[in-house]
Amino acid sequence: MEHITLLIGIVIITALVFDFTNGFHDTANAMATTISTGALKPKVAVAMSAVLNLVGAFLSVEVAKTISGGIIDEGSGIRPEVIFAGLVGAIVWNLLTWLAGLPSSSSHALFGGLIGATLVAVGPSGVHGDAVVMKVLIPAVCAPIVAGLAAAAATRLTYRLGRKADEKATAKGYRAGQIASAGLVSLAHGTNDAQKTMGVITLALITGGAVSPHSDPPLWVIVSAGTAIALGTYIGGWRIIRTMGRGITDIAPPQGFSAQTGAAAVILSSSHIGFALSTTQVCSGSILGSGVGRKGASVRWSTAGRMLAAWGLTLPAAGTVAAGAALLADQGSVGVCAVAVLAAAACAGIWYASRRKPVHASNVNELPDLIVQPVDVAPNPAPAKVNVPTAEPSRATAPTV
Template identity: 85%
Template structure:
């Protein structure tokens, strides 16, 4: 580490900040259904998830290799400034979607940021388009569908096996299964998402000549990335947990168990073969599949529509922000400094906006329904224009709380 320059050090710190936002942004993937059904208290759930995310970070480096030597050509003149710009684009989009309570993909924000910054600074030839298609875009489409079908089948089978038995008699067993399957999802999340930051840091080290091309992540990189994502997970992304746990569909313990088991299977299989898929999309797909798998179950399609719109916007939006940051960073040291200042300013503004109507673990303990709401922020407003809130029998019941009258996605974003 003695050869690490100041710029590479800044890139490493920024990558760990992204890893931290990834943790609290994606806590909902593992714990939303477990919390919503009451299987675990919110703080206990995120603590367990944080520990298992840390453990999962040490289980594989295949996804890290996809990032560090897959989607971007290491030999095409990639500089630390480019990686820094890409990370800034990913962080800004992560924070915007967190503020809106939308479970968008941290992974795709990272990919979009790196690709956008690389295209602006180096050109299209520096992006391995075939790897992007095979290991990012195809999994992005296929993974939530596969996970949704798996969860649908598992839910149908679960209810068929429990036919004739009182649901209250089986709930305890299913809740124990939920805890086990949530632990598996957390472990799987660590094997997939923590590795993405490892890959970015390794790419920066290669770009700075600190390590040889195609190297595995050094142990200190693995440890730091694992700790950063675990800390972010422990703090809990309560806004997004609300959306996935209550705003998308009403989940019973049996459905939660089926959804989490299906998601964990897809994520672990993808990590093993090096697919850098979105754990958010996988878990969202499995929750929708489980919601439809129960007789009489419904999915709030307006919320699902806003989520899908956010998924589609993530790659290009993060890429545009990162491209602008790369143009500025290419101007030299003052440009890098300006990107850092602007990134900090935007992040601080988003955090201050979130403090106006905070969501904490107490809200998840006490709220049994998702209230109607006005759009919260530019992202949610734009998505609601495309997919308006549900009306009639699928609309959530009105709440008597001071926050009543807000739409499902915005309740999560309060």
């Protein structure tokens, strides 16, 4: 292993903590639809996803190169403290959105954190603006739209082809297809998202002089990043699984199969090209598209609006937290310790808040609290007419005198 200083060691540990949060934050990407339709039991689903995330981490390093040498300029004077601050911003935003049950992008939280910390510590020269636009922003806009359109078309085609088939037989087949496609998404997630942490650790090693510039991630970096994201996935981000599986639309097996297949195709294609897109946005777009593609399905657009707002806030919010952390960390060892203590306190507070209304494997398929389910209330029946006999007014007779 390369010579590693204490500060770089802290950065590596923090990067692996982020990777762990990325795992449980994004478990829903692969398994939300599979769990919501009952194709797999919740704990079996997250275990399967964890194993395939680990395998996927070894398939490519193209996205890692985008992080370590594409978005941030290695030679601009970036120090390990800056990377540490960027990771803190990403972790805090990840946990806040997890607490709210919102499937925001762990990838964009990481990008926002690194960019915000770099802008404060080095200035605009430390960020490759063209790479940010081409490999982050454009995929962020296009990928969920492409995935949604693909899922909508696949869902319509699936229902059209199966309209004369036996419903029970096709449901069983689609559940098997869901399991296979969920495995493919998990593999793709490991290929794309685990590499982001590999890229951050490699960037820290380069800035600390432990490895030469433009190096590929060392083997121990690949193993540790893959293991961290797999462990996080196994923990299961039940809050976000509930939102994606139940909160966007009611998912039937054909929809789940179509959504996951479309998402996997987009993610694997982007990983091959080196686009560090958000698997969360791709999978959310696919689920939304599957709801649009199914005739008569209800799409909860209010939830989609909240998700869109969270996506728009992710880069600036994580960047703002990271910028503040970078200013504090720049004060030396005392500043780094202060950032670590504040970050730990924030994480502990978020975890404590999550215990008030816990979400776990046994209640993950309940409707999320943030969804207001319309209640069909029968109109008040018209009051029944009661025929009350009315006595005719008696005619008073004059007394006979």
